[in-house]
């Protein structure tokens with residue numbers, strides 16, 4: 001009768017052992033945690049149902065994995081255990097009921113804590129000095145990672161106050177989300193291997209043989225319990241102990257609190273769940289610990305975990321699924337982004353079917369192929385992404401060769417057939433089709449009409465797509481030539497795509513009124529500002545703030561269109577790359593035609609005098625130039641000072657910030673001296689200009 005279960009038990013144990021090894025020893029897990037948890041649960045259930053199959057060396061009975069031989073061993077005087085897991089409110093009710101039955105306290109107090117997704121470590125302080133740090137290992141023996149831990153700034157090397165002779169602090173080393181994102185962005189840009197998730201980032205970084213590598217990866221730490229302690233009397237509850245740790249200068253998560261009974265715990269679970277995406281660190285659940293030590297003692301332990309604590313897990317942020325195909329998408333700026341279409345998978349609380357691959361380098365590095373089983377990660381608002389391929393599960397033919405070849409980025413734009421190019425030193429490939437590319441056309445129009453650009457209310461992506469499909473608009477200027485009938489046709493088309501078929505006369509009337517409103521909105525957008533127009537053109541890397549600076553600096557469109565890279569370089573905040581992009585944009589005859597067409601179709605804006613001098617090291621300062629300069633004319637000196645933000649004035653007053661006095665300066669110099677205003681000679685002026693790039 002046990003033939004089936006026995007075989008399954010052995011199979012599960014083997015799978016879990018393998019997963020443990022990859023996870024704990026290699027820091028390179030092959031399966032997502034969610035899958036691991038399911039395997040472990042299945043094994044636990046089997047062993048509970050068939051006690052004859054139980055075994056002390058089953059992974060259900062053990063913590064983690066034996067320490068790697070890379071590091072010296074550290075024996076933990078007090079073992080470092082794991083935690084029992086709960087996935088539903090019922091399990092929490094059972095947990096609290098169990099405690100009630102054994103302690104007589106049915107509304108016990110708990111310490112409720114976020115379950116940080118990093119790795120557990122033990123820090124040993126002797127007489128206040130940090131002497132050794134170790135990983136959990138198999139719970140009894142860990143790895144000596146003292147040198148690496150010394151690089152983690154959140155870990156004090158010396159405790160504050162009157163420290164006990166021995167204090168072993170347990171806690172979690174983790175990689176803050178921001179640091180993780182920053183690292184991966186950098187890695188993607190530089191063609192380096194990305195970190196799969198913050199947990200992996202923390203474990204991989206801490207278990208580096210070279211502490212300098214660890215030091216470059218910003219890790220943080222929170223304390224959550226104690227190991228061996230000597231020379232201090234501990235308070236009667238866990239929460240008071242955490243307060244004591246804070247006094248010693250150890251960081252404790254600000255999300256830690258106390259809660260009472262199952263109701264209080266579930267409330268905490270909800271509360272932290274809502275904050276999960278916004279917390280600066282990754283959590284995979286929360287932990288409830290019976291607060292009173294006497295109650296903890298009454299509950300005791302099972303082999304791998306305390307019975308007085310439980311981890312309550314949130315929906316997994318990583319899951320495995322199969323790649324159906326690899327596609328590429330063309331963005332507004334022509335960026336060609338690869339992504340996967342996959343078997344629908346439930347991750348991070350929603351079902352997803354697409355995940356991004358970011359860029360060609362990332363595809364190559366991950367070597368994602370059609371048919372592969374991949375791990376998808378979706379954390380918070382971040383778009384789902386492929387983090388890893390489970391290579392063992394790659395479909396293969398009889399000879400053992402992969403069924404599908406590596407993916408190759410297309411050399412032609414899938415939307416318009418134009419060549420796809422990759423600029424020197426850039427990871428992103430782009431369609432060169434510019435204004436002709438329909439993919440870019442939709443997005444260019446959408447951007448043009450958006451609220452912060454031309455602000456055409458009611459003209460969203462849905463309608464723009466219909467307009468482009470109907471071939472009614474090729475460029476943004478065409479928007480101003482559309483008729484009522486064009487808009488009615490556009491609406492019919494959009495409705496059709498969405499499966500809406502209005503049949504009543506009333507619907508027709510409503511549509512006409514709607515189209516009239518849209519025409520009015522387009523008409524209103526004709527009256528715009530130079531900065532909105534500049535932003536609306538969608539020049540790569542010209543956002544609202546650059547558009548504003550350009551508008552101010554030049555005052556009118558024509559000088560911007562004529563400006564060369566050198567001139568543009570002198571606009572505050574415009575670097576060489578952006579200057580080149582602006583110049584290239586306006587050098588393109590097609591773009592000039594579109595701008596002319598906009599003007600011909602009645603789009604207008606106010607132009608004025610250039611307003612330079614608003615930003616720079618001298619902004620807010622008024623300068624007076626007097627006397628003759630040797631190196632340059634006074635006008636030129638004035639222009640350079642203005643470029644640094646100064647206001648140049650002709651007369652000295654109390655408001656003057658400083659006076660530049662050249663040869664034979666007269667009354668203005670005298671007046672400045674009288675008012676006690678700072679005076680610069682030419683040498684100082686030249687040094688200042690040179691020091692500020694003028």
Ligand SMILES: NC(=O)c1ccc[n+]([C@@H]2O[C@H](COP(=O)([O-])OP(=O)(O)OC[C@H]3O[C@@H](n4cnc5c(N)ncnc54)[C@H](O)[C@@H]3O)[C@@H](O)[C@H]2O)c1
Nearest residue numbers: 019020023029031032033036082083113115116119120224
């Ligand atoms: N993907 C894989 O192949 C693979 C393999 C092995 C383990 N795992 C994952 O590792 C985890 C199981 O390992 P585990 O034994 O470390 O159990 P666990 O992570 O579920 O719980 C114990 C750990 O929680 C951590 N923790 C975080 N905050 C805590 C707090 N406030 N108080 C106490 N502890 C806190 C500690 O590191 C502690 O060791 C699971 O999430 C599992 O999915 C995955």
Ligand SMILES: [Zn+2]
Nearest residue numbers: 413416431437
């Ligand atoms: Zn294209």
